[in-house]
Amino acid sequence: MYTVLMVEIKWERYPLVAESTQARRWLQIQFDLGLAPNTVEAYGKSLEDYILFCTISRLVPETAKKEHIAAYVRYLTLRPNPSGVNVISLDSGVGLANATMQLRITAVRLFYDHLIEEGIREDNPVGRGRYTPGKGFGGHRVRSLIPRYKKLPWIPTNEHWVAILEATATESLRNKVMLAMSYDAALRREELCALTTSDIDPAFRLITIRAENTKNRLERIVPYSEATGVLYSNYLRYRRQLSRERGGLFLSESRRNRGKPISISTWSKVVEGIADRAKIQQFTTHTPRHLCLTDLARAGWDLHEIAKLAGHRSMETTQIYIHLSGRDLAQRFEQSMNSIHAWRIAMITEILK
Known part of the structure; x- marks a missing residue:
């Protein structure tokens, strides 16, 4: 007997998405494509958050421009964290956690990709990073809207x-x-x-x-x-x-x-x-x-x-x-120390004999 994790989208969790013809259609497509239930849930919450921002800012999501996306990014970095005083640490230092902000922006970018495919707009205001002059060997590096921080998971002692x-x-x-x-x-x-x-x-x-x-x-x-x-x-x-x-x-x-x-x-x-x-x-x-x-x-x-x-x-x-x-570091350290130790012993034997 198999367990069905998600038989339908719970639209009551995303009322603003449900009310928007294109937003609802996009999320339904993700569900129909067989994305993991948690992914559909995350996309729904993210798009709901963005549409709420647009509503507060009196913006029409379908016609938003780059400056509006920039304003949304700033909103994410400055808004209070829902965990409140229970927050132990934040990847970004302020606002929402870095991973949460990355998820929000990813969902918004995919939504605008959908609008382009539907012929509703010609460009994606979110984009996928851009090249700027840097100090690397190639002279360029990719920058996204929000810096991505990769932290290792916490492991208990x-x-x-x-x-x-x-x-x-x-x-x-x-x-x-x-x-x-x-x-x-x-x-x-x-x-x-x-x-x-x-x-x-x-x-x-x-x-x-x-x-x-x-x-x-x-x-x-x-x-x-x-x-x-x-x-x-x-x-x-x-x-x-x-x-x-x-x-x-x-x-x-x-x-x-x-x-x-x-x-x-x-x-x-x-x-x-x-x-x-x-x-x-x-x-x-x-x-x-x-x-x-x-x-x-x-x-x-x-x-x-x-x-x-x-x-x-x-x-x-x-x-x-x-x-x-x-x-990997421990093995290399041990190998290096063994090599250095052997060299020092050899020098002592040769010079102090």
Whole structure:
């Protein structure tokens, strides 16, 4: 039994997009093309934000010019962050996080591409960066509307991880299994919540991550540990009290949705609670995945092996975890130090003999 994550666009979340003929049509096209539900959700929120800005500024989105896009960028960099006092750090230093601003601009740019294809306008006011004189070898460099910052994911120390596990100890058996599997198999939040009973092979301790539930539509099979296997067996006995039907693996325990598959938002709230009790606000639903891939890099796994487990299409993405582990630098440092040490010993032997 397969789980359908998004059967239709939830237009009530983007009322301004829904009211705009072209904006609604563009988002519907993205949905019909089979984009991941989270991508459609992100595009909808981004375009809603832009149309709201245009409404406040008394602009018609279809006829906006470059100076209006520049004003929107400034608006993004100066507006209050929705997380308020809970913000730990911002990539941009002010306004929204850099990644959020990049997403906003990407959605707006794609929307204007659509307007060009529809013959509504001739140019895209957002553009795709421009060349300006620089000091590189070629004398030019590409600049986008918003500088892009690439930060490495936060990885908990051993002390942090112990605190997280201690905070999880008070959670339900379901949540314990979910945390264990998210680390063991390096699962994304969406992949974890979409698991069904038929996706698990307890005999070989394997999990099938179906293509329709992955970020890049690549199916993969990943293992989980013996310790997690014990937790899983115990959870199955408990799950029968919630439902005896096959289908979603992790079921809601609430009175309102008892026995129904757990939602992504519910799991996010569980993790937020764990982070609060552990007093580690950096801990998110993606942290176990990042930690697992980093640990594998530290253990000497090959880059291609890590990419296969993670379900990465690009090796550049996997390379992040090699950097996080410090493995490449550590190996080079050790080799260099061994070489220098041998040279110094040889010189001592030759000169001071």
